[in-house]
Amino acid sequence: MxxxxxxxxxxxxxxxxxxxxxxxxxxxxxxxxxxxxxxxxxxxxxxxxxxxxxxxxxxxxxxxxxxxxxxxxxxxxxxxxxxxxxxxxxxxxxxxxxxxxxxxxxxxxxxxxxxxxxxxxxxxxxxxxxxxxxxxxxxVPDNVPDTLAAGANCALSQVYYGIDQAAVSLGHKVVVQGAGGLGIYATAILKSKGVDVIVIDADPSRLALAAEFGADHVINMNDYKTKQERVAAVRELTNGQGADACIEVAGVPAAFAEGLELVRSGGKFVTMGNVTPGKTIDIDPGFITRQQVMIIPVMRYSPEYLHKALSFLSKNIDRLxxxxxxxxxxxxxxxxxxxxxxxxxxxxxxxxxxx
Ligand SMILES: [Zn+2]
Ligand SMILES: [Zn+2]
Structure with a gap:
């Protein structure tokens, strides 16, 4: 075609x-x-x-x-x-x-x-x-169905690689912005690393699916309408500190600006969803410096992550x-x-x- x-x-x-x-x-x-x-x-x-x-x-x-x-x-x-x-x-x-x-x-x-x-x-x-x-x-491992294997080279490999760039580990608290396909896969990968996962989205059915994939907390943007409310909600879930890392897979510039404020001092902000150049948003460089937020943009993935993604599906196919x-x-x-x-x-x- x-x-x-x-x-x-x-x-x-x-x-x-x-x-x-x-x-x-x-x-x-x-x-x-x-x-x-x-x-x-x-x-x-x-x-x-x-x-x-x-x-x-x-x-x-x-x-x-x-x-x-x-x-x-x-x-x-x-x-x-x-x-x-x-x-x-x-x-x-x-x-x-x-x-x-x-x-x-x-x-x-x-x-x-x-x-x-x-x-x-x-x-x-x-x-x-x-x-x-x-x-x-x-x-492709035998137990992975065609339709799942087909998408492994995009969303799953992408978030797997992106999450590894933030080097999160057991006990960390991590926010995922966006519960579309990327956000759901991000939740699954983060849970496999023993991370406490907080997912933010405006769609209740997507948030419900995130919970099925192991999200520990979900924040519905219809209940927490402003950035300030969401920042406060994340603080409350992270002992007042902010998250150790935030994974942006929402794809809107507003999520970029907000994500910087969801992480703790010295936290990591991985941005993957905003891939279209030319869309801009106000950010506060002084805030980023003082908080020493590490911004990690991620484009595509190192090719061996496709192999890791296929193995991940094979291992978790009956569990998720x-x-x-x-x-x-x-x-x-x-x-x-x-x-x-x-x-x-x-x-x-x-x-x-x-x-
Ligand atoms: Zn794709
Ligand atoms: Zn080359």
Whole structure:
């Protein structure tokens, strides 16, 4: 499925190319609709045409020369179920060379291409998907269902990496701003580290789900209407100190300004939700200095976190209600419906199933 302009789709057909050295071609099993697809679909994203989809799981269709294992060293053969990072970590550019694989300068070099350009299958709302050298990929543990595995390369890997940047540990008190998919996964990861978790959101059903994933306290923004009230509520839950860390996955600039005040003196503020440049908010530099708040912005993740994310799902699949995070299935013919339903918030998280 190819977007010809925002809001318009057409079906295009290409021959599946032969893989070059280091490439892998997968036959797509399913592919999730993510928030970034909705940005592209509505025309708010720099990408104005081309393929859609970046969260997928599929079966190895063809292996390029030299590919004998996944990136964790597990033997690989045709028919194995794998998931890949949606970006490239080329390991050659100056940023990769400095060890920051999440900031690779070539991260989206293939994803931005138009479908008529070789190797055509750059995105995942498609029958096949072309994995390039530099995209890390891993076998999916047998007990992880397709729809969950498909999303592991985005929300779960993202928050897992982000949380590790704050180095939280047993007994810490941590605030999560936003209880969408990222916030729910953040709650699950934080609980696995023995952290006391406080989740803030305005949607009671999202907060209820956060509680099911282990949140110790939830703060409903309809009950605590102002920033001052929420800061006071967090103080009360943290012995008057403020949280050891705050994880921003709300995606609005106001949450950034507020999060700085939710942490204790010397606390850490990890910001991942605000990814659109150009939206601004007033902040108080003197307050940040005096409180010595450590601001940690996080973009993408180090590729091995996809492996960690898949293992996390496998270990916790029977313990946590992951099935409640995906609520709608569509066929490839109904991608448009999946996008519009997601846009109108008729569904929380849609998945495209390939037959
Ligand atoms: Zn995504
Ligand atoms: Zn690079």
């Amino acid at each position: 190819v977007m010809t302009e925002p809001g318009a789709l057409e079906y295009q057909e290409y021959d599946v190319p032969a893989p070059g050295p280091g490439d892998v071609i997968v036959k797509v099993l399913c592919s999730n609709v993510c928030g970034s697809e909705l940005h592209i679909w509505s025309g708010e994203h720099p990408k104005k045409s081309g393929g859609l989809g970046h969260e997928t799981v599929g079966l190895v269709h063809q292996l390029g020369e030299g590919v004998v294992t996944d990136n964790a060293g597990q033997e690989l053969k045709v028919g194995d179920r794998i998931a890949a990072t949606y970006f490239i970590a080329c390991q050659h550019c100056p940023t990769c060379q400095s060890g920051r694989l999440n900031l690779c300068e070539n991260a989206y070099s293939f994803w931005a291409k138009q479908p008529e350009e070789y190797p055509h299958f750059h995105t995942t709302f498609s029958t096949h998907y072309f994995i390039h050298p530099g995209q890390f990929f891993y076998k 209600p992951f099935n409640k995070m995906l609520d709608a299935e569509y066929s490839l013919e109904n991608v448009k419906e999946a996008l519009t339903d997601s846009m109108e918030r008729k569904v929380t998280r849609a998945t495209i199933l390939l037959k």
